[in-house]
Amino acid sequence: MKTSYPKEDIKVLLLEGVSQSAVESFRRAGYSQIEFHEKSLPEAELKARIAEAHIVGIRSRSHLTKDILENARRLIAVGCFCIGTNQVDLEAARALGVPVFNAPYSNTRSVAELVIAEAIMLLRGIPQKNALCHRGGWTKSAAGSFETRDKVLGIVGYGHIGTQIGVLAEALGMRVIFHDVETKLSLGNARAASSLDDLLERADVVTLHVPETPATKLMIGATELAKMRKGSLLINASRGTVVDIDALAAALRSEHLAGAAVDVFPVEPKGNDDAFVSPLVGMDNVILTPHIGGSTLEAQDNIGIEVASKLVRYSDNGSTLSAVNFPEVTLPEHPNSRRLLHIHRNVPGVLSRINELFSAGNINIDAQFLQTDPQVGYVVIDVSADEAQAAILKDKLAAIPGTLRSRVLY
Numbered sequence: 001m002k003t004s005y006p007k008e009d010i011k012v013l014l015l016e017g018v019s020q021s022a023v024e025s026f027r028r029a030g031y032s033q034i035e036f037h038e039k040s041l042p043e044a045e046l047k048a049r050i051a052e053a054h055i056v057g058i059r060s061r062s063h064l065t066k067d068i069l070e071n072a073r074r075l076i077a078v079g080c081f082c083i084g085t086n087q088v089d090l091e092a093a094r095a096l097g098v099p100v101f102n103a104p105y106s107n108t109r110s111v112a113e114l115v116i117a118e119a120i121m122l123l124r125g126i127p128q129k130n131a132l133c134h135r136g137g138w139t140k141s142a143a144g145s146f147e148t149r150d151k152v153l154g155i156v157g158y159g160h161i162g163t164q165i166g167v168l169a170e171a172l173g174m175r176v177i178f179h180d181v182e183t184k185l186s187l188g189n190a191r192a193a194s195s196l197d198d199l200l201e202r203a204d205v206v207t208l209h210v211p212e213t214p215a216t217k218l219m220i221g222a223t224e225l226a227k228m229r230k231g232s233l234l235i236n237a238s239r240g241t242v243v244d245i246d247a248l249a250a251a252l253r254s255e256h257l258a259g260a261a262v263d264v265f266p267v268e269p270k271g272n273d274d275a276f277v278s279p280l281v282g283m284d285n286v287i288l289t290p291h292i293g294g295s296t297l298e299a300q301d302n303i304g305i306e307v308a309s310k311l312v313r314y315s316d317n318g319s320t321l322s323a324v325n326f327p328e329v330t331l332p333e334h335p336n337s338r339r340l341l342h343i344h345r346n347v348p349g350v351l352s353r354i355n356e357l358f359s360a361g362n363i364n365i366d367a368q369f370l371q372t373d374p375q376v377g378y379v380v381i382d383v384s385a386d387e388a389q390a391a392i393l394k395d396k397l398a399a400i401p402g403t404l405r406s407r408v409l410y
């Protein structure tokens, strides 16, 4: 059957060592042209490779800017094999008619477990004791070493990760407070702080779980660090842009903070062979981890399956359920119809032009699905048409002013 993109011609580009479970999912779904890279690619190479690809899968390192996306003429969908989607210009992707998918839940438990472990380690002063032992030292002392029980944990960003941390922390006997821009249902005995400042002033351990947005950029700087309790601890496993890292280094040097655990950095190495540079390097009371909060085999395996299946579903069936930048439609299968997709700028008149086209051609519409957002309209039309009629319809759909993409799916 003639479609706009026969499966065997669809090129899938997978970067940053996404789990093999993703590769297997694409193969099982009949996709054979899969290009896999262990690392992110340098910008020029990324631009060249993505220009050939129909589907691209990335993690947090690859920045899909407007320029790169506009150059990716064949691209139909982007998969972020992680939670964060800040590395993709979502508006630019939407304006080009390219939905972006992610895995909003699959690694949240892994991050929560790491944060709890770090809170315990920091409260006990283990990072510095461990470092000293490695240098042949010995400090058998209870000074600066505390139980978690009854300590106040301040969670900034009480979403999927923040709430799980709250539940785990309460099981250890911690008192949980949180700050969020949205009104959130408190789980267990957690209580909303009256403001970020209130949280910073009360918490023994502050942990950050906000997304990277303009509002969270440098949300924790010198002023906020100064508001934290003397001897308190900071954990950042959200995004490197959320904390002013030089101000954090200064707060640790002055011993205002007793320690920190940092998993994400304003500038991160592109891959495992590149050097890591940070003002926190060499500080014994800081746990440094290479952005592995969500990197467990379980999480990566699940993310691979979750995001690949969303991309396959979109490519095979047109469903955009859970796309982060695009009108969402869930589509039933109509194997006896032909399915056409039309993505357009949401301007008056496009839908009537589409429908006129079918009535003029005396083509029966078996089912039609429409979803719009203020910028983009997405119409899926199942029709009784033969192969030649579908091809003609596709060309006519493509010629409607305001069209971003059109496609014969099956």
Ligand SMILES: NC(=O)c1ccc[n+]([C@@H]2O[C@H](COP(=O)([O-])OP(=O)(O)OC[C@H]3O[C@@H](n4cnc5c(N)ncnc54)[C@H](O)[C@@H]3O)[C@@H](O)[C@H]2O)c1
Pocket: 083, 084, 104, 107, 108, 111, 156, 157, 158, 159, 160, 161, 162, 179, 180, 181, 182, 209, 210, 211, 212, 213, 215, 216, 237, 238, 239, 263, 264, 291, 292, 293, 294, 295
């Ligand atoms: N280190 C890692 O490996 C790793 C793994 C997964 C996620 N992350 C990061 O963690 C972030 C949070 O993940 P999640 O699944 O909990 O996301 P989420 O969307 O479920 O929760 C984020 C919460 O932050 C709140 N928020 C947004 N802006 C805020 C602001 N300015 N002030 C206060 N609260 C604000 C939101 O309302 C929401 O409740 C992700 O966006 C990602 O960047 C890191």
Ligand SMILES: O=C(O)CC[C@@H](O)C(=O)O
Pocket: 059, 060, 061, 081, 082, 083, 084, 085, 107, 294
């Ligand atoms: O795997 C990654 O590169 C990012 C992990 C994490 O920060 C996320 O956003 O899910």
